[in-house]
Amino acid sequence: MSKPAEDGDRNADGRLDDGSPDDGTQQPKEPSLADVAGSYAAQSGIERRSDGQIDVLKSVGGVRGLIEAILPGLVFLVLFTAISDLQVSLIASLASAAVFTIARLIQRTTVTQAFSGLIGVGICALVANSTGQAEDFYVVGFITNSAYIAGMLISMAVRWPVAGLLFGFIRGEGLHWQKDPARRRVYHLATVVIMAVLALRLMVQVPLYFSEALVALGTTRLIMGVPLYALGLWVAWMISRPKEVVDRQQQTDHPEQRLS
Secondary structure, eight states: OOOOOOTTTBOTTSBBTTSOBOSSOOOOOOOOHHHHHHHHHHHSOOEEOTTSOEEHHHHTTHHHHHHHHHHHHHHHHHHHHHHOOHHHHHHHHHHHHHHHHHHHHHHTOOOHHHHHHHHHHHHHHHHHHHHTOGGGGGHHHHHHHHHHHHHHHHHHHTTOOHHHHHHHHHTTOTTGGGGOHHHHHHHHHHHHHHHHHHHHHHHHHHHHHHTTOHHHHHHHHHHTTHHHHHHHHHHHHHHTOOHHHHHHHHHHHOTHHHHO
């Protein structure tokens, strides 16, 4: 005897109650903007201290992350200035980046920053080697900075500033800040701060590139790289703090105000 169909199992055409075909599989859910933004924020590497403030050093990978970001460019600049051999300088720069990646693989620590640095140095070296001009080692940086600026401008134009998408999830605001005009304004301002860092790099370094001032270009690239970005990130975080966080911090710093 066949088993009678249970109520709510299927319709007469073999479909489930929700109208989807009974093919034994579930349709994958399309990621929402909140999912994408949350994933981006989780992978951004930005760290918070126990008091809720941004930990700038940890956010750029700590002391080790700073060294990984600075040393390949420093090796290239110093070596090329000393011996004027482009290929040797490029190989040495690539080798230093590769050492960091291999060390992290051996130690089984996070390789994302080191590996992305290796890829970046590899692309820069490829460009410089193909043109034969040492200054072209820095061209890729101009392109990426310009692309980031364009992306941030677009995010502000559509009223979803990048700083809000990044900081909102780290602060636990999710995407609710977008419906608050005051919060949206401060995140617009925070995005402008980060964008200003990128624009300042181009304003200083592009003229040096066209004037073929390699030493000055390489030096400013190092100074205006991770250190300047970390400063801009900290400023953007501080000016976009929610009002209640600012008030609580002021009360902590000036307890006598609570007694007045």
